[in-house]
Amino acid sequence: MTEAQVGVGRARQPKRVALAWRILTYEKGRTALAIAGVFMAILLIFVELGFFFAVPQGGMLLYDNMQFDLLMCSNQYEYQAQPGQFPRSQLEQARALPEVAQATPLYFGSAKWRSGEDGKWPDVFVIGFDPQRRLFEVDDINRQLGVLEETDTVLVDTGTRPMFGPLTTGRVVKIGDRTETIGGRYDLGTGFMGLGVILVSDLNFARLFPYRSLDQVNLGPIQLKAGVEPNRAAEELRKLVGPDTRIFTRSELEAHEAAYWTTRTSVGLIFGSGLIISFIVGIMVVYQTLATQVSRLLPQFATLKAIGYANRFLDGTVITMSLLIVIVGFVPATAAALGLYSVIRDETLLPVAMTATRLATVFAATLVMASISALLSLSSLRRADPADVF
């Protein structure tokens, strides 16, 4: 290849875009259809990806709303709703360390909510903690900590299902063998903790579960003093507590929960396969459009070839068309995905949300999709032989 040709190739860059643009805008209806197809395919990728991450994130819901730097738990810890137990004395040991500002015991239990609709007794997930401590980052909870100090009073998560009956403040309900009063509601979400979640004081927890000792703790969120490096403090604590107790930093915990949901359950496979299929569907849609366009415009492409345009120029035009279609389709798909995410949040109570990384990932996937479809349709372009066409 001579230098002059390379130079020409460069000069033609904007020309290529211009040609692709004109082909696409020439038949607006057809292009609109292609964009609609791409739009759906991208939307599908967003939805599958949303579910894929929402499930582990649903599992992180409680942690995301709690204040802590390190989490102490049993080495039998599976995931948040199945954490195992460890002795409270270990938390007290941790509290004695100079790096540690606060170490709070957290108790989990499951009880029958004996005041459901239709005489049913749904299971309620009970979280017990010392209301003197500001453990949660949820304003509703912190505002109502005083309510928790009243005897036999509970706070109910607003995500609790309708089968539990009305969640009005002041309603008296039977939980396990106790009669409790709903002291208020808070907005955190039930995640995968169950159909309904309530918060109680540690003392009330002990009354609800008389056979359980408060000396056995489910989780121990630890707050470090300002300026302490979490990883270093975690090392320090691990030496202190021995092999039966586990210390997670926040990032380790996040990785553990994500791994649990994607490998221990069917979640990874189900949404992973959905993701792959939607990616292929996207390729098919774009390919369909490009191949049709190319075969329709074959005489024109052949003419261009006849008057001296290089194959590279024509290839470039098709690839540019492909990229233009997906980029234009990406914008409304993102907008629709935002809307759909909020519908999904309401319908399934999963924390499906748009993040910058997800946006970038899907955009990158979209470009890959466009390139693959373009490469597939180049073979039809090769058929553009000036001698054949005329």
Next chain:
Amino acid sequence: MLIAPSRLQRLWPPAGFVPLAWRNLTANKPRLIRSSGGIGFAVLLMLMQLGFQRAFFNASLEIIQRLDGDIFLQSASKYRFATRDPFPRRDLDAARAVSGVASAWPLYADWFDVFWRNPSDGKSFLVAVFAFEPDHPVLRLPGVDGNLEELSELDTVLIDRHARRFLGMDPSIEQSELNGVKVRVVGGFALGPNFESDGTVAIGDRTFAQLLPGPGGDPPGVEVGVIKLRTGSDPVAVQRAIRAKLPPEIAVMSKAQLLELERNFQADVSSAGPIFAMGTLVGFVVGMLIAYQIIYTDLAEQLPQYATMKAIGYRTRYLVRVVLEQAAFSGLAGWIPAWLLSIVLYSVVGEVALLQMRMTWDLALISLVLTLSMCLISAVLAVRRVIALDPAEVF
């Protein structure tokens, strides 16, 4: 214009009829492959979503299906199958005395209190537990190997060979622990995980009573009372007679009612329904767009031909029919490979995810109807061009 292979011509269609739709479809092979690929993947997407949905719901219903009885007793406050809500044994005994009842035996169960120790790595995992009197196995476990009667010995267990792998329920193991108590493995069955549990063990009633004694050390309560009727007795009448004899805290249900309760619960509460329904819907819309694109392009290309046919006297109705037929053929051409591929994918995914993904006739039918309707809707939207077509304008 393509000449259809003679073999096809002989089979299809009846003499004297020009299969215009079929010829249009097969005229351009690469385009046919492209279009069936596009529609096919959309169909595959729907089939996978439908398959997952079925697998999830069936997994939670399967254990109920396997209860070996005609009428069932359980606490009236029990809102789903997989929750512990036992009732006193004496109510089951009272039911046994009702005339028309042949037998009444207990199923004990628990989902959230028993931990199985994986013998290979020593970690403990929550499992579902079913227990019965070994002489009266009220639960027909699938694929049992080993002797159920060995369960009458204390601390023996049957394990689920299809449990999730991390539980280590390998058929070759001989012993492990349940809640720290050593148990001997006397056999296995093939059930598999579901929404609630990663694996299941079956034990004898005596082992269950030791593991999870009732309050104050009493024998544990019955989870489900499984009643069989004498042959010839009227199930509705017997159900009514049992109902009359038992306190209102006990629900007396037929198997259909028991299944209905669970189905309603799952549909009401679980996220799986909306998730997979949404996936299916998206597949449908994508498929519709792809089909529309195919039909629209094809119509645009054939417009002069359609105009010619109109000009020489073919009615619009006939032309519309051709377009619709062609759309239906395109749908079929996408559905068939997708359906075949989904059978393969079902067995692969089912094996890996331990889900019971089965291609059933009704699933095939539902997906076919969805496919045809998505193609026909697209065709109806696209066919307006043919209806509006004026031969004078085309030429």
